[in-house]
C-alpha cells in the first residue's frame with residue numbers, strides 16, 4: 202500500500218470512528234478530488250501563500266480558516282483560477298491542471314460564491330439563478346434562431362432545474378423580486394442558488410455567513426449541510442465564524458501568514474497549539 206493510500210485509509214478509519222462514537226450513519230466521504238501541492242503565490246514582494254499543500258475529498262465539507270491576511274481568499278482565488286501561483290501544482294479529479302481562466306475552471310465543475318455578494322441587483326432571483334446555468338447551456342444565439350425546437354427544449358429543462366433550486370432553498374416567495382431589494386441574508390442564499398445552478402462538482406464558498414445575524418447563519422448552515430448531503434456536493438469554504446466551521450466541517454486547514462499551521466478534523470485543529478497561538482495573536486519570532 203502506498204503512503205498516500207495508507208494515509209487515506211487512516212483518515213477513513215478516523216472518520217468512521219468519530220461517526221460511530223456519535224451514533225450517526227457513516228458519511229460518504231470518498232477519494233481525493235482536488236489536491237493542492239506546494240502552492241506558492243506572490244504579489245510583488247508579498248508572499249500571500251507559501252508552499253501550502255492540502256487535499257479535498259469527494260463529498261466532504263473542507264474549511265480553510267485563519268486570521269486576517271492569512272491567505273484564505275488568495276487560496277480560493279488560486280483554486281478557481283483568478284490567481285496563478287508561481288509555484289506548485291493543482292490536481293483536479295486525477296488530472297494536473299494547466300494554467301486556466303476562471304470560465305474554463307467553471308466548465309470543469311467548480312463554482313463559487315463571493316465574500317461581497319456578486320449578483321445582478323436589478324434582476325430577479327429567478328433570473329440571477331438562471332445565469333448560473335450559463336456554463337451548461339449548449340445552444341447559443343444562432344441555435345436559438347435556427348434550431349428553435351431544440352433550444353426551447355433546452356431552455357425548459359434549465360428553467361425546471363432552476364425551479365428545483367428555488368424550492369430547495371425555500372425562496373419561492375421572492376422568485377420575482379429584484380435581488381437588490383432583498384435583505385442581506387436572502388441575497389447570500391440567492392448567490393448560493395446561482396452557484397448550485399451550475400451543478401458543481403466542487404462548490405467554493407467565500408465567507409458564506411459574513412454579515413449575517415444568528416438566524417440567517419443557522420439557515421445558511423442548514424442549507425450548506427443539505428447541499429452536501431442531498432446533492433453530494435463537495436464543498437470548500439472560508440469562514441471567520443469558528444463556531445460554524447467547527448460545527449459543519451469534516452476537516453479544516455488552518456493558514457497563518459501564508460503558511461499552513463494545521464490540518465485535520467475540527468477536534469484535532471482545536472487542540473493544535475500553533476492554531477491556538479495564531480488565534481490568540483502570539484507573536485512570531
Ligand SMILES: Nc1ncnc2c1ncn2[C@@H]1O[C@H](COP(=O)(O)OP(=O)(O)OP(=O)(O)O)[C@@H](O)[C@H]1O
Pocket residue numbers: 244247248249267268269270271272273274275276
Ligand atoms: N491582489 C493583491 N495584491 C497584493 N497583495 C495582496 C493581494 N491579495 C492579497 N494580498 C496580500 O496577501 C496576503 C493574504 O491576503 P488574503 O486576502 O488572501 O488573506 P485572507 O486570509 O483572505 O484575509 P481576510 O480574512 O482579511 O480576508 C495579505 O498580506 C494581503 O495583503
